[in-house]
Amino acid sequence: MSTEPYKNVSLLPQTNQLVGLYSIIRDKDTARPDFIFYSDRIIRLLVEEGLNHLPVQKRDVMTHTGENFPGVDFLGKICGVSIVRAGESMEQGLRDCCRSVRIGKILIQRDEETALPKLFYEKLPEDISDRYVFLLDPMLATGGSAIMATDVLIKRGVKPDRIFFLNLICSKEGIDKYHAAFPDVRIVTGALDKGLNEQKYLVPGLGDFGDRYYCI
Amino acid sequence: MPMTVIEDYLSPPSPSKMENHKRRRRRSSVNSTMSYDSKVPKYVPPWTTPYIIGIGGPSGSGKTSVASKIVSMMNVPWTVLISLDNFYKPLTAEESARAFKSEYDFDEPSAIDLDLAYECIQNLKNGKKTDIPIYSFVNHNRVPGKTIPIYGASVIIMEGIYGLYDKKLLDLMDLRIYVDADLDVCLARRLSRDIVSRGRDLHGCIDQWERFVKLNAVKYVKPTMKNADAIIPSMSENTIAVTLLVDHIKSKLDEKSARHIKELNKLCEISSGHNYLTFESNPKVIEIEKTPQVNAILTMVVDKDTDRDNFVFYLDRLAMILLSRALDDLPTYKQETLTTPSNYEIREALRCNFDQITSVSLIRSGDCFMKSVRKTIPNITIGKLLIQSDSLTGEPQLHGEFLPKDISNFEKILVLQGQVITGTSTLMAIQVLLDYDVKIENMTLVVFLATEIGLKRIINAFGNKVNIVVGKIVMDIDMKNNQMRWASTRFIDSNYFGCT
Numbered sequence: 001m002s003t004e005p006y007k008n009v010s011l012l013p014q015t016n017q018l019v020g021l022y023s024i025i026r027d028k029d030t031a032r033p034d035f036i037f038y039s040d041r042i043i044r045l046l047v048e049e050g051l052n053h054l055p056v057q058k059r060d061v062m063t064h065t066g067e068n069f070p071g072v073d074f075l076g077k078i079c080g081v082s083i084v085r086a087g088e089s090m091e092q093g094l095r096d097c098c099r100s101v102r103i104g105k106i107l108i109q110r111d112e113e114t115a116l117p118k119l120f121y122e123k124l125p126e127d128i129s130d131r132y133v134f135l136l137d138p139m140l141a142t143g144g145s146a147i148m149a150t151d152v153l154i155k156r157g158v159k160p161d162r163i164f165f166l167n168l169i170c171s172k173e174g175i176d177k178y179h180a181a182f183p184d185v186r187i188v189t190g191a192l193d194k195g196l197n198e199q200k201y202l203v204p205g206l207g208d209f210g211d212r213y214y215c216i
Numbered sequence: 217m218p219m220t221v222i223e224d225y226l227s228p229p230s231p232s233k234m235e236n237h238k239r240r241r242r243r244s245s246v247n248s249t250m251s252y253d254s255k256v257p258k259y260v261p262p263w264t265t266p267y268i269i270g271i272g273g274p275s276g277s278g279k280t281s282v283a284s285k286i287v288s289m290m291n292v293p294w295t296v297l298i299s300l301d302n303f304y305k306p307l308t309a310e311e312s313a314r315a316f317k318s319e320y321d322f323d324e325p326s327a328i329d330l331d332l333a334y335e336c337i338q339n340l341k342n343g344k345k346t347d348i349p350i351y352s353f354v355n356h357n358r359v360p361g362k363t364i365p366i367y368g369a370s371v372i373i374m375e376g377i378y379g380l381y382d383k384k385l386l387d388l389m390d391l392r393i394y395v396d397a398d399l400d401v402c403l404a405r406r407l408s409r410d411i412v413s414r415g416r417d418l419h420g421c422i423d424q425w426e427r428f429v430k431l432n433a434v435k436y437v438k439p440t441m442k443n444a445d446a447i448i449p450s451m452s453e454n455t456i457a458v459t460l461l462v463d464h465i466k467s468k469l470d471e472k473s474a475r476h477i478k479e480l481n482k483l484c485e486i487s488s489g490h491n492y493l494t495f496e497s498n499p500k501v502i503e504i505e506k507t508p509q510v511n512a513i514l515t516m517v518v519d520k521d522t523d524r525d526n527f528v529f530y531l532d533r534l535a536m537i538l539l540s541r542a543l544d545d546l547p548t549y550k551q552e553t554l555t556t557p558s559n560y561e562i563r564e565a566l567r568c569n570f571d572q573i574t575s576v577s578l579i580r581s582g583d584c585f586m587k588s589v590r591k592t593i594p595n596i597t598i599g600k601l602l603i604q605s606d607s608l609t610g611e612p613q614l615h616g617e618f619l620p621k622d623i624s625n626f627e628k629i630l631v632l633q634g635q636v637i638t639g640t641s642t643l644m645a646i647q648v649l650l651d652y653d654v655k656i657e658n659m660t661l662v663v664f665l666a667t668e669i670g671l672k673r674i675i676n677a678f679g680n681k682v683n684i685v686v687g688k689i690v691m692d693i694d695m696k697n698n699q700m701r702w703a704s705t706r707f708i709d710s711n712y713f714g715c716t
Contacts (some may be wrong), residue, residue: 001505014543020568022652027565028557031340037594048509048537063702071515072508097533199557209558 002049005192009175009181010053012190014043022191026206035212036089036147039138042168042190043093050096050134050164052189054078072145079125081106082136082150086210088167090136091124104128106152108145117144117208122152129157132164140187140211150186152181168209169202171195235632266294267468268339268372272379272440273395274433276402277324278450279375283460284396286373289462292469294369294613296340300376301708302348302364303333307356315356318420323432325376329381333374337388339546339711340372344651360457370469380440392464394444399433401450407572420657461709501671501684504541514560516621518663518702527711533663534687535588539630542660542685543573543592547627555698572627574620576601576646581634581709585662589632599623600646603641612644624653634708636686639670656681667703668692 002010012018024030024038059073080094084107091103104124111118125131133153137146146165153163161183165178171193178187191200205214269286271279280299287295314320321327332349339346347363369373374385380392397405397431403425410416441447448457495501504510516522524613546568554565576599577583589596602616625627629649636642642661649659660683661674668691675684690703710716 013544016546016548016566017543018569019566020546020548020570023551023554023562023565025569026556026562027557028555039591044536045540051509052507054508055514059515061515062521063518064707067699067702069515069518069702071519072511073515074512095663141694145710176379181461201558203558204556204560204562205558212557213554 002052004054004212006175006179007183008171008179009189010049011186011192018042018045018190025212026204027152028207029169032212039089039168039209039213040093043090043138043166044096044127046090046168046188046190047093047097047134050166053164053186053188054132055211057187059155076132077127077130078132078134079104079128080134080136081128081149081153082125083108083145084121085214087136089138089209089213094134094159095111102131106149108148117148119148119152123151124156128153129159130145131158132162133158135163135185137165138168138213139202140167140174141171141196142191142200143174143181146178147181150178154182161186169193169205174202182186232370242544259518263301265343265472266369266372267390267465267472268337268341268392269391270385270389271373271375271393271466272377272381272437274397274399274402274437274442274507275377275429276405277395277397279377279379279395282393282448283373285458286462286465289458290371290465296346296369296374297365297373298336298366298372298436300328300333300374300378301374302351302474303329303336303477304356305329306358307327313357318424321428321432324431325381325436328376328378330378330385334382334384334388337372337373337374337385340366340369341388352580356427359473363578370613371465375384377437380438380443381436382602386443390468392443392445393463394441396441396447399430400560402433403430404649418610430562430711454596457480473611480673482675484547495668495671495689496609498675500680500681500682501675501686501689502541503686503689504537510537510687513537517708524711524714531664531708531712532588535585535589538662538685538687539585539588542630542662542683543628544572551652552557569627571595573630574623574626574628575630576619576623576645576649577632578603578633578641579616580713581706582632584634584664584709584712585632589630601645603644605640606637611675612640614644614648617648619649619652623649624655626654627658629654629659629661632666633663633714634662635703636663636666636674636705637704637706639667642670642674646674646678646682657681657683660685662710663687663702665690667695 001186002012005011015133021042025035025042056072057075059071061069061071063069078098078113079089080100081089081136085106086190094101102125104120107121108117108119110116135146135149135153140146150163150165154160154213160182161184165185166188168189170189171192173195175187193205195203197203256583264503271283273279291465307320311320321644334347336346348366349365350359350362352359358402380394381385386392406429407418407421408427410421413416446461448454495503497498513530513534514528517534548566548568550564551567552564554562556562565637570593573593574597575589577585579600579602586598589598597620599616599619603612603614605612631645631649632641646659650656657680662685664687666689671684674684690700695704696699
């Protein structure tokens with residue numbers, strides 16, 4: 001069962017298995033196929049945890065033996081929004097649970113002149129304001145791009161309490177900064193790291209997620 | 217000389233009682249002061265107590281035909297027919313040369329390795345896997361490296377001229393049959409068999425008969441008649457005699473089945489006295505948390521109107537959740553220093569050996585987990601067991617086993633099954649794995665749905681040592697109130713694979 005170490009932060013249960021999975025993806029000696037496979041496994045767990053926060057409604061069904069079964073049904077539409085490029089690695093995990101889910105994309109990059117994050121591109125579902133949104137970005141370090149992306153979503157009419165920000169690793173510093181801007185967005189994560197170094201990388205972290213997943 | 221090799225009518229089942237005994241002894245010696253142990257019901261799996269029939273009588277008396285008649289009239293799967301011819305002793309070069317000149321006496325008791333036969337039958341009686349040698353009459357030796365593996369069976373019939381000769385073998389038998397015929401009839405049968413079917417010449421046959429067969433028959437075989445429980449005439453039509461015997465055997469098997477069912481029921485009764493019997497308080501039994509997602513998935517799974525596409529999709533999702541839960545408590549070891557790509561060092565990082573996990577799927581329902589197993593551990597080895605319940609007696613029968621090499625060396629063995637209903641096939645699967653020296657603590661049974669009765673049987677039969685991860689447990693009371701009868705029918709695998 002997940003815990004809530006801070007308000008609106010869901011942390012996956014720190015089981016032997018999960019800690020073991022993280023050790024694999026943190027290890028610099030892990031080859032790319034393993035990095036991808038085991039990251040995907042963690043992502044799947046994050047998606048499952050995120051989905052658990054969505055509402056359901058009562059639905060009675062008939063079993064094949066002709067008995068009434070008091071069940072429940074998913075309620076509400078969802079969509080994913082990934083922050084290009086690293087966030088796209090989490091799309092498949094979402095699709096594995098929600099087959100035909102719509103996925104929007106946001107590209108935010110550091111402006112070379114100002115050194116501040118800048119929105120370069122966004123493509124989102126038309127009716128995003130009616131949906132629950134899974135915001136996908138594997139690392140929450142400074143929160144700069146996540147805050148900007150969330151801002152885009154809210155400007156499109158998405159309610160903050162309907163946004164779930166899924167990441168593999170975050171730090172207290174990142175959570176505080178992000179929640180200072182959007183206290184009602186739920187962060188779903190699997191690991192809380194110590195903090196950031198001078199280059200604003202998570203410590204111990206796992207290096208550059210996008211590079212490891214896509215290139216190196 | 218008879219050339220029949222062993223015939224196993226259906227490749228038969230099963231595992232070991234010896235192991236069971238050992239384990240029980242070990243446990244009771246350690247825990248003898250605890251009342252717990254005396255209360256634990258002794259479950260003797262039905263496949264470890266085969267009914268053993270010995271058939272003896274002179275060569276040509278018609279033993280094989282009586283044995284075949286019994287087999288076909290019994291019509292029970294797991295009837296194994298073993299011929300003592302398989303146990304001929306290997307010959308030396310000199311003996312072999314004599315044999316080729318028809319001067320070796322194959323019809324003397326000492327030509328047959330009765331000790332080895334005893335060992336094999338003893339093993340089968342203990343439910344252990346047994347290898348029956350194959351004898352080559354061309355080389356007068358056992359065919360090297362080739363044996364017929366047999367596991368315990370419901371009924372074992374051992375036939376041969378010395379079927380009723382050896383005292384130790386006789387003691388293992390439940391029924392001893394002597395097939396009688398006058399020696400002139402035997403000779404006539406032998407001649408027609410050896411000349412017509414085996415292309416021998418008349419002179420050699422008669423010579424062998426006079427020199428060896430007849431003498432031995434009179435000296436050694438005929439006297440074994442006194443060891444028989446029943447003597448079957450072979451001269452005339454013996455259908456009535458065989459029918460009587462078959463009825464007797466069937467009634468004995470029925471008694472055994474009834475005992476088995478009683479024992480199974482006892483496993484649930486006694487359970488209620490134990491504190492580990494509420495599932496909630498039992499750390500060995502994990503029913504996955506009923507999150508909104510899990511509830512919605514379960515609803516899709518039991519809804520008869522869910523189409524196949526959705527059924528497969530949602531069952532796969534449930535499988536992933538179950539497997540992940542089953543692996544949560546993997547053993548860890550410490551890596552002294554783990555270095556991240558940014559050169560941070562993590563001291564004593566916890567690692568899991570994901571390659572130390574294997575899985576055993578019960579065909580067919582356990583195969584519903586296959587896709588998800590591969591998505592959890594990509595290169596996992598997968599064993600399979602085919603266990604079917606006899607439709608009349610409900611007794612589980614092992615039809616096939618394909619297990620990873622050195623399965624007992626794995627840290628975690630996932631036993632995968634779709635549903636636990638009566639629990640009998642699961643009991644057998646676990647028993648088979650125990651016979652492969654898998655430690656019971658290392659097994660985790662993973663099932664989508666389970667009944668209270670089935671789970672209690674499993675828990676009690678193995679002293680609450682099996683780890684169980686289950687999607688939903690359906691309680692007895694709900695089934696009795698006719699609210700959840702769906703849980704007592706196998707529907708998961710037929711829906712998943714789309715064939716009933």
